[in-house]
Amino acid sequence: MTAIRDVVIVGGGHNALVAAAYLARAGRSVTVLERDDHVGGAAVSERPWAGVDARLSRYSYLVSLLPRTVMDDLGLDIRLRRRRYSSYTPMPDDPARGVLIDGGDAAATAASIEHATGDPGEAARVAAFSDRLAPLGRGLFPTITEPLSAERDARRRVGDDGLWDAVTARPLGELIRSSLSSDVARGIAFTDGLIGTFSRSDDPSLRQNRCFLYHVIGGGTGDWDVPIGGMGAVSASLERAARAAGAEIRTGADVVAVSPDGEVTLADGERVGARVVLSGVGASVLDRLIRAAGAPGGDVAAPEGAQIKVNMLLRRLPRLRDTTVDPRAAFAGTFHINETLTQLDAAHDRAEAGGIPDPLPAEIYCHSLTDPSILGEELRASGAQTLTLFGLQVPHRLVTSGAADRSTLLAAAQSSLDSVLAEAIADVVFEAPDGSPCIEARTTGDLEESLGMMGGDIFHGDLSWPWADDDEPLETPAERWGVSSGHERVLLCGSSARRGGAVSGIGGHNAAMAALELLSRG
Ligand SMILES: Cc1cc2nc3c(=O)[nH]c(=O)nc-3n(C[C@H](O)[C@H](O)[C@H](O)COP(=O)(O)OP(=O)(O)OC[C@H]3O[C@@H](n4cnc5c(N)ncnc54)[C@H](O)[C@@H]3O)c2cc1C
Structure with a gap:
């Protein structure tokens, strides 16, 4: 020795x-x-495609905590660079409309929410919900690099007993349903409880609440930035x-x-x-x-992860069914597809019963819009962009039981994305010099093998x-x-x-x- x-x-x-x-x-x-x-x-970061000068964040991609x-x-x-647009969500029943949350323009955000939901009060509810959560980050994030606080002290630091109980004692779905009226705004909020976590909104284990909490306290504000x-x-x-x-x-x-x-x-x-x-x-x-x-x-x-990750390089951003939104705005933040609250819970139930959710709820973002430095000069000049998709509610048990594999999950992710595009995503995927499409999928099984992350559990x-x-x-x-x-x-x-x-x-x-x-x- x-x-x-x-x-x-x-x-x-x-x-x-x-x-x-x-x-x-x-x-x-x-x-x-x-x-x-x-x-x-x-x-x-890695260059997944031989001969292509694109260095992607291969697994994790945003920093908050x-x-x-x-x-x-x-x-x-x-x-770290802040993204101006925090999210865009096409309406699943009519993808020609969508909600664009623009951190630089509160009036445009409010108009977008009203137009997409048809509810003149929903924008105010969305803003109030975000304000309501603020004490969590302010109170808890500074404690994260200190010895553990006792629960009573953490509660005191947050200083809002109603909020505390809603987040730590009852399933998150209750807080979301009582704060927001539209299925789409409820879904956007709930996704923070599902990254890397397999759960329903009303799961009594509260695992979705814990995941949500970490997603809204980072840096004291809950912002997720591009490295x-x-x-x-x-x-x-x-x-x-x-x-x-x-x-x-x-x-x-x-x-x-x-x-x-x-x-x-x-x-x-x-x-x-x-x-x-x-x-x-x-x-x-x-x-x-x-x-x-x-x-x-x-x-x-x-441990059990519950996601599929897809990395893509595109010749250009795809056209959207919603022609009122510039794809450069829509893809700059988190682009939610098929993630209403009803869809997220239904996807959970489908996976729980052993099947691949259809449609597969997923979120997408384009790193190169915020930080083009990950692309070589030629690619950048050609208009190429990266796209990263993180699909939810696909627990590792689907992979181990044989109900899902890399190609079926990739197909489900592509089909979900296509449902909101005006052209098939496959038609804008960049081709590597050997003629293969620049697209790679990583299942929970792949993470277990390549990273030693058991069950593909990202946490x-x-x-x-x-x-x-x-x-x-x-x-x-x-x-x-x-x-x-x-x-x-x-x-x-x-x-x-x-x-x-x-x-x-x-x-x-x-x-x-x-x-x-x-x-x-x-
Ligand atoms: C697809 C994906 C997307 C994600 N997205 C985000 C995101 O956007 N933002 C975010 O904050 N988090 C994200 N995460 C979660 C985050 O990446 C992880 O929680 C975090 O990176 C874990 O870091 P770690 O240092 O604890 O462990 P790991 O990164 O898991 O590192 C463990 C290391 O141990 C090594 N190892 C394993 N077994 C052995 C052994 N027997 N001997 C020696 N070495 C061994 C592995 O090779 C690995 O290098 C994501 C994760 C994944 C997989």
Whole structure:
């Protein structure tokens, strides 16, 4: 075994890089072990098509939850750009009309909502709903990089008991139905509860509420911004920060066992010792690694993702059935297709019964409209644009049961998109030099295989509330920071950590703080 390191981090996702940078800056010896030939995990950019100069955020694409304090502490050169249009939603029953939410023009937004819904009061309800949620971000986001608050303190910080109960105690559908009247506005609101989460609006488990909460508190405002240069630029900046601080980063290092006393075994038999091990892999992967070391595992639920991701390069943006909206405005924000509340719940029920939702609810966005730097000069000049589709309500069980595979899910996504276009999406897809269409689909099964994300769950498991129960013991550093794995010297530092889901670095930050406390005790 090599010399014992203060900290060994299993997996080299963006959270691991955040933790490594903090720990190395604090003077600790740190080694990151990543099985792939590059770091970044689900926060990477790649050129998916040979001979085509388009570098896409291959998996995650928007940033909201990465705290400013982390960027400042680590001196990261990450640039985020706000999108003027937050969303466009064609009406499923008449796609010649749609709702365009224009952050730069409240009057135009109100007129669009009224025209699409035929309800003169709905625009005011949409604005009031957004205002109503504001205390959540203001009250909770600043706590996200602190030791866990007790629930009563978090509630006090939000300062609105009615809102608190509506978001944390009753299914989200109730709040949405009582606040908004139109099926389309209700659906737009509910999608924030479904990214990476398989749920109905009235699910008593409240998993949709937890997903919604994280989607509306990022940065204190809930804005989702485009990382300039793509998601790979975020991880590259983190990697630079970690290396500059002295962290050792090893790629091609496949971890096959983790013993609770700090011994980490690689696939080639090498053993690396650590005073503290951080797990940048999901809790279910860690559980397997701990069992492989001969230690008892824990009671970890099998994660299940519920999405299909499609990346495309287009010769140009497609024409819309709605001729009153410029496609450059419609695709600049989040473009919702077949996502009314009724459709989202029906899609859930269809998938629950074992079938692919029809139509498949999905959201789309065009990175290159906000940040053309991800395209080579020639492509940019030709008018080419990227398009990313994130389809909802397709749980991993559809893939494992054989009810769905990559091609059937891609076909469902294309058909859903076509339902609101004036031309088939396939007709504007760019062709690679070898004649193949520049379109790639990633199922939950693909994520499991390429990223080690079990069940294709983009958050490594169900999200938990960003506070502790009032009677929860918060005795150890790991418990206080929400990074406990159940083993004293093994801490969760990735998306499985409390408050850890998404590209946020929060899991990494909080694990580093807990590890520093543990190490300082000797
Ligand atoms: C399709 C998709 C779209 C998403 N969209 C967004 C978005 O727009 N915005 C957002 O905020 N979040 C988004 N997410 C979620 C977000 O990307 C993840 O939650 C986040 O990137 C997880 O980071 P992590 O560092 O915790 O883990 P990961 O990124 O999962 O990294 C874990 C790393 O561990 C490595 N590893 C696994 N097993 C081993 C092993 N045995 N030995 C060594 N290394 C191992 C993996 O190769 C990987 O590099 C999306 C995710 C996906 C998949």
